[in-house]
Amino acid sequence: MDKPAPAPLSPGLKFALELGPLLVLVAVTLKAGLVTAAAPFAVASVIATAVLYRLQRKVNWLLIASTLAVVAFAALTWWFDDATFLKLKVTFASAAIGLALLVGQALGKQPLRSMFDSALQLDDEGWRKFTRRFGVFFLFMAATNEVVRRMVSDEGYAVAKLAVFFPLPLLFMLTQLPLLKRHALEPRDGAGS
Secondary structure, eight states: OOOOOOOOOOHHHHHHHHHHHHHHHHHHHHHHOHHHHHHHHHHHHHHHHHHHHHHHSOOOHHHHHHHHHHHHHHHHHHHHTOTHHHHHHHHHHHHHHHHHHHHHHHTTOOHHHHHHTTTOOBOHHHHHHHHHHHHHHHHHHHHHHHHHHHHSOHHHHHHHIIIIITHHHHHHHHHTHHHHHHTBOOOTTOTTO
């Protein structure tokens, strides 16, 4: 017998699970420094991802990649006692994701379709444009991180993770609403009529 589909996750709980690890990072950094904050940040990220998986019975590849990157760069930060590694996580992860999206699209794939397909129904041109823009956005995030990490203290960087890098993807998605509306497919099952 198939298990019933999990109930949709409330936006508030999902937001709390995404925000929680960053709040841990900022709180521990302000009290004990960014190197000390690396391990609690990694643990909080793994817990949040596990809870999301438990509640939804699935997690998108972007979240898994990000969580693995947090763990790897937190381990390097702790091992070498150097906050630079944790600061480089956004650069490397964002650049890798951006390049993967752009290369995947150049090879005729639509990597975002598998991630957003249940939430977004777009025509082929919409997926191509959205994927290209998303890839460029992640490269922009990598470049922005390189500027920010060189300009601010460890404490300033932790706050920037919360105040700049956390809301940037949401702001990017808001700018994509016209594209998403233009290329949205009509529901196939007649729902909503």
